[in-house]
Amino acid sequence: MNNFTFCSPTKFVFGRSVTDTVGAELAEAGYRRALIVYGQGSVVRTGTLDRVKASLDAAGVSHVELGGVRPNPEIALVREGAALAEHEQVDIVLPVGGGSAMDCAKGIAIATGYTGDAWDFWSKKATVEHCLPIATVVTIPASGSEASNSCVISNDAEGLKSGCNSELIRPKIAFLDPELTFTLPPYQTAAGVTDMIAHIMERFFSGEPAVGATDNIACGLIRAAIDAAHIVMDEPENYDARAELMWIGTLAHNGLAGCGLGIPGMRDGDWSCHGMEHEVSAADPRITHGAGLAVIFPAWMRHVWKSHPERFLTFGAEVFGIEPIDPEVDDLSAIDEKITPERAVHDAVEATIDELQDFFMSMGMPSTLGELGITEGDIDQMIRGLRVNRGESFGTFRKLTLEDARAIYESAL
Numbered sequence: 001m002n003n004f005t006f007c008s009p010t011k012f013v014f015g016r017s018v019t020d021t022v023g024a025e026l027a028e029a030g031y032r033r034a035l036i037v038y039g040q041g042s043v044v045r046t047g048t049l050d051r052v053k054a055s056l057d058a059a060g061v062s063h064v065e066l067g068g069v070r071p072n073p074e075i076a077l078v079r080e081g082a083a084l085a086e087h088e089q090v091d092i093v094l095p096v097g098g099g100s101a102m103d104c105a106k107g108i109a110i111a112t113g114y115t116g117d118a119w120d121f122w123s124k125k126a127t128v129e130h131c132l133p134i135a136t137v138v139t140i141p142a143s144g145s146e147a148s149n150s151c152v153i154s155n156d157a158e159g160l161k162s163g164c165n166s167e168l169i170r171p172k173i174a175f176l177d178p179e180l181t182f183t184l185p186p187y188q189t190a191a192g193v194t195d196m197i198a199h200i201m202e203r204f205f206s207g208e209p210a211v212g213a214t215d216n217i218a219c220g221l222i223r224a225a226i227d228a229a230h231i232v233m234d235e236p237e238n239y240d241a242r243a244e245l246m247w248i249g250t251l252a253h254n255g256l257a258g259c260g261l262g263i264p265g266m267r268d269g270d271w272s273c274h275g276m277e278h279e280v281s282a283a284d285p286r287i288t289h290g291a292g293l294a295v296i297f298p299a300w301m302r303h304v305w306k307s308h309p310e311r312f313l314t315f316g317a318e319v320f321g322i323e324p325i326d327p328e329v330d331d332l333s334a335i336d337e338k339i340t341p342e343r344a345v346h347d348a349v350e351a352t353i354d355e356l357q358d359f360f361m362s363m364g365m366p367s368t369l370g371e372l373g374i375t376e377g378d379i380d381q382m383i384r385g386l387r388v389n390r391g392e393s394f395g396t397f398r399k400l401t402l403e404d405a406r407a408i409y410e411s412a413l
């Protein structure tokens, strides 16, 4: 088990109606003026925004608001929000929404008071030294941004989508009210489930040796996510299944699922698939992050599994109950070919990857980049973005070159 630091300082307020306690919690923590940040209208239509504002009013927490955050949030609104936060002298930023509202809010929180251009934090010209406190009302379990140390922002002018990581940007308080997720469209539910599973797999497939405790947490969370996903796709208002997904989404990305699997001093996982997906949704910001991952992850797995087949065998056995054929034990009378041990491993790993991809597809996720509107002509631009964001080589399960990335993209077309 490798050395690690695990710090999840967020206070989680979970359950039915916690949306109505936002004001009281913020007031108790000493906050007096909030900048509410939200997306393109779902929280207005569902009444969530009004509930949050009513609870702030009741607790004497004044507020200003900034709406219109688009999926794959863009730097222009971060700049606008930082100017507003400064002008309005807010003491907390309060996103109400998904990863996009949360990441825009995190961006605002770090850019407030910074005298240079906000993009400096994503182009790595500046490091985060100050950050306004953040509290968040989560409306979609997916990004895990409510407990993560990262913040992903797009820059349309430069054709980039980049991450900024800092321990300072983990939210102080996260409100997780599963009933808010009843209104999610099936596609967003599915993309969210894919993203949370991807956050666990990025860590599981770090390339480092097994850690029993962490592997059991990881595979258990994925099994629970698959079970709950099957339920909510049929019953969108099943509270317990929605609640399971909400909590799994948080635990998938607060660091718990990576303890001991990271290389000290580096990130706690491989993160190649996230890097490659971010270039997909940078190429077309209408592409949902989770849907991109549903395509990229299986393609990456097929490209790299031979570097550590044992991790895939563990994953297949624990998540899907897939075991390699054992010629000593299994009845092979129906199989013509000779099953060598290598062949048995190959078949078990391929079956595992197929099963994962079938699960994503069963929820309505795509299996090719073509379904997302990406063509061969987009690959050069995606490679250019990868070079900026990840350099000439990246990843820990297997170090990938940009040529590997190109091969993975091409295999997924």
Ligand code: NZQ
Pocket: 038, 039, 040, 041, 042, 043, 046, 069, 070, 071, 072, 073, 097, 098, 099, 100, 101, 103, 139, 140, 141, 142, 143, 144, 145, 148, 149, 150, 151, 152, 180, 181, 182, 183, 184, 185, 188, 191, 192, 195, 253, 274, 289, 290
């Ligand atoms: O914009 P509105 O109108 O609110 O609609 C949103 C949006 O269209 C809608 N939605 C959200 N909650 C809803 C709802 N519709 C009905 N009922 C509800 N309760 O869903 C759509 C997607 O929202 P978005 O916030 O974009 O989704 P998600 O949470 O998946 O966030 C995606 C962003 O997070 C980044 C992604 O790259 C992407 O930019 N990520 C952030 C991470 C982090 N900060 O740690 C890690 C992730 O790996 C990821 O990269």
Ligand code: ZN
Pocket: 143, 195, 198, 199, 274, 289
């Ligand atoms: Zn993600």
